Amino acid sequence: MNMKDDPQLRRDPVTGRWVLIAPQRAQRPINLPGHAPTHRTNGERHPCPFCPGQEADTPNEVYAVRDTGTAPDGPGWHLRIVPNMYPAVRPDVDAPAPATADLFVTAPAFGTAEVLIDCAQHYDDPTQLSDKQFADVFRAYRARMTALAADPRLAHVSVFKNVGAEAGASLGHLHSQMIATPVVPELLRTELSCAAEHFGRTGRCVFCALVRDELADGARVVARSERFVIVTAFAPRFAYEMWLLPVAHEPRYEALTDYGADELAALLKRVLVALDRVQNAPAYNWFLHTSPLRTGELPHYHWHLEVLPRTARPAGLEWGFGCHITTVAPEQAAAELRDALPKS
Ligand SMILES: [Zn+2]
Ligand SMILES: [Zn+2]
Ligand SMILES: [Zn+2]
Known part of the structure; x- marks a missing residue:
């Protein structure tokens, strides 16, 4: 075995989470069917409740990008946000009481659960969106987070996307x-x-330091634009895990500008095309990590978008101990993704 293939323990620079990089595990004999990542599939339902003309199948919209003169909850829209029909949390229950010293504490599942329908077309792949449609999704995240921040009972908005049934999507329509x-x-x-601990120790935002060092080194940089960079994670949970970060210190996603959304969307779309090429259109999730609502301009935290492809199935070590093993080193993954980028 050459040095390059020796397994490594790596510590995530932000959270301190340890992972294993074990390239030689890719060569182990695998006999069980369904083990290898395959092309993603859809959990399709007919008729699709997210298609135009089916607006009666969803609760009333709370936000939409529509043609002028069209009425809410009818056709003429390009993007809609509607309350989830099957919410995990609900706005019509009491907000939780302050914590007690009890061992077993329950609280009502207060909150809001909304679905953002990306486009009127029945697309199932984000790379089918036009650059404008893609940017509208990121503007809509910003608009709803800003609106939800007005409710003092809410502390945080978890924004995420599941692409493919294997990543948890139950409907194909984006x-x-x-x-x-x-x-x-x-x-x-x-x-x-x-991040606060890192700031206390060094006087610097750990994400700013990460961006600086990644840009200086370049080995894990997949693509960059003026304001954003996408890197493969130094200590990934799954092979080809990527982080998109603003190059400058930006604690709050809500501060994203319209031109920032355009630039982010164009950059991310190119990288997702490359991911589909390299890994045969894997299922993936993306999720937005940003400051909690109304926390102001934190000096130590920096929003970012993580893309987590389902390139392997978590097993006992991952579920039981939180220690992830991946078979493709992030430097190798970044090189493959760079080679597969469409021309800009
Ligand atoms: Zn549809
Ligand atoms: Zn920063
Ligand atoms: Zn994060």
């Missing part, structure tokens, strides 16, 4: 989800506290 809750979810809390 959509994102926005779940606002009175609590800040665990992974965000970990990032925030680790």
Whole structure:
């Protein structure tokens, strides 16, 4: 075995999470069917409740990009946000009471769960969106987060997209989800506290430091534009895990400008085309990590978008111990993705 293939333990620079990079595991004999990542599939339903003409199948829209003169909840839209028909959290229950010392604490599942329907066309792949449609999705995230921030009971909005049934999508028609809750979810809390600790120790934002070092080194840089960079994660959970970050310090996603959304969308779309080429259109999730609502301009936290392709199936080590093994080193993944980028 050459040195390049020796397994490595790597510590995530933000959270301190440890992962294993084990390229030689890719050569192990695999006999079970369904193990290898395959081309993503859809959990399709007919008629599609997200297609134009089916507006009666969804709750009333809370936001839309529509042709002028068209009425809400009818055709003429290009993007819609509607409450989720099957919400995990609900706005019509009491907000949770303050924490107690009890061992077993329950609270009503207060919050809002919304579905953002990306486009009127029955597309199932984000790279089918035009650059304008793609940018409108990122503008709509911003608009709804800004609106939800007005409710003082809500602390955080989890924004994510599932692409492919294997990544949790139950309908093929492209959509994102926005779940606002009175609590800040665990992974965000970990990032925030680790970033605050780094700032206390060094006086610097860990994400700013990461961007600086990644741009200087270049090995994990997949693509960059004036304001954004996409890198493969230094300590990935899945092979080809990518992070999109603003190059400058930006704590709040809501501060994204319209031209920033255009630039972000064009950059991310090119990289997703490359991912589809390199990994045969894998299922993936993307999720937005940003400051909790109304926390102002944090000096230590920096919003970013993580793209997590389902390039392997988590097993006992991952579920039981939180230690991820990937078979493709992030430097190799970045080189493959750069080679597969469409011409800009
Ligand atoms: Zn549809
Ligand atoms: Zn920063
Ligand atoms: Zn993150």
